[in-house]
Amino acid sequence: MLKQHLQFKLSQKLSPQQIQLMKLIQLPTQAFEQRIKQEIEENPALEGGKETAESDFDDDLDNSKDDFDDNDTIDAEDINVDDYLSDDEIPDYRTQSNNYSSDDEDKNVPYASGTSFTQHLLNQLNTYRLSEEEHDIAEFLVGSVDESGYIRRTLSDIMDDLAFTQNVFTTEDKIGSVLKTVQQLDPAGVGARNLKECLSIQLHRKEKTPDTELAIKIIDEAFDQFTKKHYQKLLQKFDITELQLRDAINEIEHLNPKPGGSYAGNNRIVEHVVPDFAIKIVDGVLDLTLNGRNAPELHVSREYSNMLKGYKEAKDKSKSQKDAVVFIKQKLDAAKWFIEAIKQRQQTLFVTMSAIMDYQKEYFLTGDERNLKPMILKDIADEINMDVSTVSRVANSKYVDTPYGTKLIKEFFSESMKNDQGEDVSTREIKKILETVIEEEDKKKPLTDETLAGILKDKGYPIARRTVAKYREQLDIPVARLRKKI
Template identity: 85%
Template sequence: MLKQHLQFKLSQKLSPQQIQLMKLIQLPTQAFEQRIKQELEENPALDSGKDTVETDYDSDFDNSNDEYNDSETIGNDDINVDEYLSDDEIPDYRMQANNYSSDDEEKSMPYAAGTSFTQHLISQLNTYRLDDEEREIAEFLVGSVDESGYIRRSLSDIMDDLAFTQNVYTSEEKINKVLKIVHQLDPAGVGARNLQECLSIQLHRKEKTPDTELAIDIIDNAFEQFTKKHYDKLLQKFDVTELQLKDAIHEIEHLNPKPGGSYAGNNRIVEHVVPDFAIRIVDGELELTLNGRNAPELHVSRGYNDMLKGYKESKEKSKSQKDAVIFIKQKLDAAKWFIEAIKQRQQTLFVTMSAIMHYQEEYFLTGDERNLKPMILKDIADEINMDVSTVSRVANSKYVDTPYGTKLIKDFFSEAMKNDQGEDVSTREIKKILETVIEEENKKKPLTDEHLASILKDKGYPIARRTVAKYREQLDIPVARLRKKI
């Protein structure tokens, strides 16, 4: 049985131009430059650099910005494609669905060539005399080393895997013997099965002194008391003075708990931060500038425009000429949209950062994080009459060069809390004060979270102990017991 019914539905879709603008806004400077390079390669109707040749048609763009005074653009009135097309011929580009999410874009991670950590370890095995079975075991052990430098598996599991995957039948004693050889590889501590063994390997490789001897004794025989910082028990157990214990602990503190992280091979990808903005103090006033690399000089290709004019003036309109007009018009439109999107991106970035700068003016003038005002995305969005998502795209991936260092813009945003005067203060301000209090505490008797909450309350910030614990963890500061020093 067939039924008919009407359904009214409201839907909101982004135009291809809006999607393009949103994608450009969220790109930091270096990624933006790559995007421009890609567009120049894909669209022959788009050219870079200044075009100094005078044009004989009006521009659709507002050329008040000096960066684009010499740019050449195509106006819709200059091109009448309808005269080349009959009513039943609709160009393909008008039928394509481009309204996809920004999350649908392909994301790829570039990899740098070079020697891997595993290859670095295997190459060192060549300096040892090993029989065939020992070499297979050694290479399997090296292959089991994780990026931190540890082998986090039991010898029995490794023995089973060797039998099933490598067809090597051996004993735990033989594996342990080969493991001792792996422990001699660089960086020191690699191949350890736990932190205690890692520190012990490094200490045994150091020059023997009274301090290192005591440090080895502590790690090998009193590791639990050391990790819990029971210094009184250590003094009593080893019958040493406070100074001797302090020197031994100093030796341990200089060891590397993650030896794999110290490998500086060529496969490490180093990310260089390029500030998108710069803030300077000039005569007591803040001055904001946008990185010039965000304002490239682009224009529509004169050659493509001349080609279109040639087809326009042609008397005979063949099928191939119609196809050429559709293709050229598509590329010219894409070039025009891209140039307009770049201008809008530039304006959006500047307006958003300018609002943030003036909102946090006191901080940018002093550099004191205690002067950061509570600020959420909606505060800036309301001020510049833009959507919260737009402000988020600007803040999440952009950096600003300030007199106090290069900062991630999103770090200027924080929630508000009430002080004892009923005023809104930034949680960043409270965290900074908490950090200062902990830095100035007596390390022999570190302050507990309850004591810290009491001190903050005396300073005018009435917050609970659990809130202090949360802020302390966000600052990567350990509990009082682990902050204790002899």
């Protein structure tokens, strides 16, 4: 049974302008510049650079805005566009020029069209004598190589795909034979199906020495014991000394576990981080500046403003001219809003970073991560009376240039824990101490998580063993057994 009823409720929704402002705040400097460029291209009423006679222009624009408020109605009889579009009578060929000066500058930066990793392998493949079937299989295998240089598929899967997609019917033995050819390509180790095979291929390519021959035996015959660092078992299995084992392991450690990553080619685009803020220490006082590229000079087009003003004063009117006025007013309003949004963005970024800098003053003065105070988004949001989401947008995508390097702002945020004196300390501080303790440990007898927890407790940080394990994993440090060296 269908029923109809009325319901009143309050709801809060963001206006399109507020949503756009949030998006602007989230953009880092480089993306922000692209956004400005896009807006200037799409809105002819917005212009870059500094406008002369700003006071007179702003007065005219404000008067025009008063005359054309959203609630005002515009009669077609009040508008005449002919006086302002008279340039249309000039033929196109009079406004075009085919002259190009050597001083003309192309602002677009072209990308280098380099050779891809796959094409690099295919070019090498053409130097081998292969039958038509073998060449098709080899090309398919090369196409299956991932960016790390591995073929992570079984031969049976490759055989099925060759039959269904390439109409090549072959056997696993044939594919395995061609795979050995692919594995002869450079860089060494490419085409391997797992880490063991990758290291073995590289070792077999090296000059034969007692160290490399022992390393080959370790990888081919005792890979599991090697990865688990069961050195005593390796010493017994191959009847060798610790010195011989150390030299062989040194050979293995100099191999590349990801051969595909070693191919640089000439088409790799290097991405540069542009700091959005800069913090300097001047006479013992912190000085914060916002990257000047975040404060572009923009102004509303005088030509469009004069058009809007002229339409009102014209005597002859038409319906089409009313549409022109509506269009121009929309563009002018959008341009003024965009300029205002940029100013709000600047203010929001500066206020937020200032609060973070003041909160972490001790760290920025010393550069010691152990001086980082516990700080969450809500701490800064409460300080500047803004929403947590706004602080998050600033922190997640912005960088700050400090005397100790360029840092991602979100790295300054961390949770708190209690020390043995009941004081709140940053988890970053505990991680830094944990990292230092592990760096200074005896690698022949690395410290277990239980021992590390005891050391931290002695230093005044009573945390559980499982918490030590969590922090160690976050620092990308392996367990004690895998840190062992001979």
